[in-house]
C-alpha cells in the first residue's frame with residue numbers, strides 16, 4: 001500500500017472541519033485489482049491477529065460506527081473490511097427507524113444494549129448519530145414521533161445532543177471502549193450512479209428503495225447536518241474519520257488501514273504467565289501424557 005497517513009482522514013476538533021477540503025475521490029492506494037486484493041488480504045490478516053490479541057488481553061473493546069448517505073457503500077465496506085476477523089470476536093448491528101418500544105426510552109437505550117464486550121469488536125451500521133442527522137433534517141420526527149417532553153424540544157436540542165454524545169463517547173473511552181467513527185463521504189453524482197445501477201441491474205433491484213430518492217432531495221440539508229455534527233463531536237480522544245467513498249476499493253483499504261492502526265496504537269499483547277505459573281503449566285504436560 002502506498003504511503004498512508006491516518007491524520008489525512010482524521011478530524012479532531014482542533015481545526016474547523018470544512019467538507020470542501022475533503023474530496024470524495026483521491027488517488028488510489030492500489031495499482032490494480034490484484035494489488036487491491038493483496039493489500040486487503042494482508043490488512044484482514046493483521047486485523048484478525050490484533051483482535052485475537054485484544055480478546056486474550058481482555059481489557060479493550062472496539063466500537064466502529066459507520067455513517068453515510070444512502071448507497072455510499074456501508075454494507076460492502078463492512079463486509080470487505082471485517083471479513084478476516086474471527087466471527088466470534090465481532091458482531092454487527094444495524095439501526096433502523098426506532099420501534100414503539102425504543103421510542104419509549106431515551107435514544108441511547110437501544111445503542112447501549114449493543115455495546116461491545118471487552119476483547120470484541122462491535123460494528124454499528126448507523127447509530128445514535130441518526131439523532132442529529134435524519135432527525136435534524138426532518139424536524140417533524142422530533143415533533144411528531146419522539147416522546148421527549150415538549151419543553152425539551154427547543155432550538156438547543158441539537159447542541160444538547162452533540163454534548164451528550166461527546167460525553168457518552170468520552171465515558172466509553174474512559175472505560176477502555178475505543179470508538180472509531182467513519183463518515184463515508186460519497187459525492188451526489190456517484191450516489192446517483194449507484195442508485196441508477198440498482199435500477200438497471202436486476203440483481204440489485206432488491207436494494208433499491210424509492211425512499212432513498214426522496215432523501216436524495218434533501219442532499220444539501222444532510223451535508224450541512226454532517227458538517228455540523230462532525231465539527232461538534234470530533235475530539236482528540238474520539239475523532240471522526242472522513243473517508244473518500246467514490247471509489248469503493250480505495251474506501252475499503254482506507255477503513256481497514258485505520259482500524260488496524262487504531263488497534264496497534266493500543267499496544268496490546270498476549271498476557272504472559274509469571275515464572276511460577278510457567279512451571280505449573282510445564283508440570284501439567286506430564287499429567288496430560290499420563291492420562292493418555
Ligand code: ATP
Pocket residue numbers: 070075094095096097098125126130131134135141209
Ligand atoms: P440499506 O438500505 O443498505 O439496507 P440502511 O441503513 O439504509 O441500509 P434502511 O432500512 O434502508 O437501512 O434505512 C434505515 C432508516 O432508518 C434510515 O432512513 C435512517 O435514517 C432511519 N433511522 C435510523 N435511526 C433513526 C432514528 N433514530 N430516527 C429516525 N430514523 C432513523
Ligand code: MG
Pocket residue numbers: 070209212
Ligand atoms: Mg437504505
